[in-house]
Amino acid sequence: MGLEWYVARRVAWAIVVTFIIVSVTWALLAAAPNPEVSQAASQAALEGGDPAEAQERAKELRGLDAPLHERYIDYVTGIYTFNWGWSESRNQPVTDALMESLYYTVQYSVPWTILTILLGPLVGIYSAANQYSWKDHVATGFAFFGYSIPNFFFGIILLLLFGVYLDAIPIVYNTDVPVFSVENAIQLAIPVFVLVTGSIGGTMRVSRNESAEYINADFVKTATAKGVSPLRVYARHILRPTMVPLSTTIVAQLLYLFVGSSLLVEVVFGIPGLGRTTYRAIVSQDTSLVLGATLFFTFIATIGNLLQDLVYTVLDPRISFDDR
């Protein structure tokens, strides 16, 4: 038993949860009026045709005239075989639409997440180590500035400065450059910077407060008295206990590795990522694509929750799963 049994049960439960979410989504969708069917009826009315007949025809075309249970089975089968339907707003399969968008989102969300996870705790500990000094105030000020300034506004300002005045970065995002190339690094530098400054504030403050608590702890004083180097004290004796409460924030942050698309930043920098695709799908009532995006986020969130629970055990051996 123990951890393995717990993980197995959690994975099984994750499958049940996604199945429930898939079913609920389907039920909501089935109950909602289909915009394409309504549109066909309006169109027929405008053109002097029979709206009811057009409605039936539209339903038939989309397989909506089949019995509910058949539609449900088809839908669930489609979901688990990755046949997620056709995106009306992009005229391509939903899975293709999501994968194409994800390709661009990952390019900025991976460096964004990694930098946030690395810099947040570091700035926090630096602040704690220099508590109430001007260095602390500068670090805190930096974190709060990034946290409080709206990303889209900061993005526009930086784009204006580096793109227009200094001509150092391109204004129009170029999808043709290779992922691992200097051109791509240059065009993604500012979006990543904007996102990192926007997201390290929370992590930094938690790590600052947590580590401040340990700086004067007995075991730290003992280590210092034994001649342990300051770097080792901070890295081994302060950072580690600080990371336990911080792990919740950080694991949630890790989820952004793949789904952390930022609509506003994508809009400002013209990155054709998941945020823009999902937003456009919602605006244009592209139900298949909205549903696809919802399912994708659901899977990731479920897995993320699972990982979050597991991380506790790795970071804090005192947490036991024997009796769970």
Place this chain on the structure above:
Amino acid sequence: MPSGNRSFDNIGQGTTGISRRKWLQALGVAGAAGLAGCQGSDDQETTTTTDDGTESDPSTDSETETETESGSRSVGGTYNSVTSSPYETLNPLYNDEYGAGVAIGYALDLNYTFAPETEPFWLHTEFETDDNEVWVVKVREGLEFGGDYGEVTAETYTYQIQEVHQSEWANTPDATNWIRDEEPINVEETGEYEFQIELPSPDPVYLESYDPQMYPIPVDLMQPYVDEEDAEGLQDDEDLLELTFTGNLGAFSLDEWNRSSGVTFSRNDDYFLQDVDDAPDEFENAPYFEGVQVDVVQEESSRLAALETGETDTAAVPPNRVQEFQDLDSTYVSVQPQSYNEICAYNMRDNGWTAGPGNLFREKEFRQGLACAVNKERLVEGVYRGFAEIEYTWQPPWSQWYPDEDDLMTFGTGDLYGPEETRSRIESAIENVDEDYRYDGENLVTPDGNQVTLSLYHSAGQNTEKNFAQFIAQEFSENAGIEVEVEAIDGVKFSEDYWQQEVPDNPDEYEWSEGPNNAGPREVTSANEWDMSVVFGLNAYPLNPLTADVFFLKDGVYNPYGYYPSWDAEGLFDKARNAESRDELKEALRDIFINISEDQPMGMLAFPSDTIGYNSSVQGPMEDYFSGWDFPAWYFEE
């Protein structure tokens, strides 16, 4: 080529309905932008509008004229443009968006378009007629599809018309173009390269209606879907979506369509127009760009920054920034007249006029009074920085159908502007209604003695439109004593919850029910009440104004504001529709436009011009409604 602009979705005269594609055109710049949730005047990188040429050709601006001989043109460079939103489809049979139409046009020409002076420019076909009723269409020889699809022949067109547009299953946006008087138009193949279109009655402006405008599509490509009556398959066909069949029929070939980021074309070395003897010389080696790239850039500020840094060769410039881009060495701004007007719509339905009992908007004299309240000269200068024409009736002044201005009521200018002119008409209107509205000092008050306060909606995030709305509010307050609350709203929300009516469950019980934009008489209303709106600009159709009847007929398909004309709109439009010559038509249209200027169905205020910024090296754009008709002949100056 990307000319013909919004033309591909014009409202056809005499049709019984109005297709979805036509709605988009009817909504115009502000409307379409509102629906897309984007900044207005988008997608104009190759804007081509039409000029009927009654005035001197405005394309003589030294910076924009195309005086270079074809010999001085050389092929080189990629023409970069930007668009605010991605394309839904590039399927030529089903596209109903203006921006995507421009993109399709890079790779596939329409069968004909118009050059300045409304001169037809024959591309794949040429039209001839003796009586305006039977139109003989000659298909140019030597037009080749790509792949194994063979040559373009008369059958290419007749098959498409008869088996697709006139079918009951395909539901193409062009379907209504091929039906008149509720009957399919007779189309007959008379030779391998010739067919004829027989209209039920003469139509002198048939070409200008754009009804017979089509893209050539291979028969073999359509046939499997026709046999199966598979509309969805035809919409999703990969060859249609990726434009793989275009052969020598367009100036460029589609290389890649990235659904989110844009589309890339490369030069078509075999473009048919190079070998057409009767085409102007400048097409001899067209196109002159190595490629065309359209990038999706949603933010207006980013599009303008890209124009400034030279990353794009063109972008729409808002009026308040025109001077800035004119002053830059690297760019110039082309001011191109267009056909969409800026109106202030009054809600004459039962859920309009929320200030008190009754609905004063229904009174002609009241509407005239409001028309006297807004100074149109100041509006054009202040809000549009002079890049607009004053509007008195449903036609821009440069249209060949524009009546003599002496015959029009020139509200909002000269003697027909000011508080006295406004109030006298409003007081006269009040005498005609049962409700006891009156002036209390400077203010118009309700029977209960409260200040009359009305709402005015504009699209959120569109600064020019916001300024436009605020100017109206200020003028109504000063001259009419009416307080106006200016409210921003999302275009889609306004369209669905305010503008369009809820189609009743029992439409047969009403005198008419024409869909969500006129679901019945005034008692049929939208979900939410509203008073006035500047959200949608509408198309005045300067080439074929007959299509504008939908805006003025009580039971027309586009009457969200519940307008009942006090003049014989139906009779006069019928007279115009039955005109057998252009002179007869002009006479009938004259009467219509005079009546419209007098009846003031809505506040008709201005025709803003498109202000399109270009990189200084781009040669070709002209300050003309038809700018872009010769896009393959555009080039970069070295």
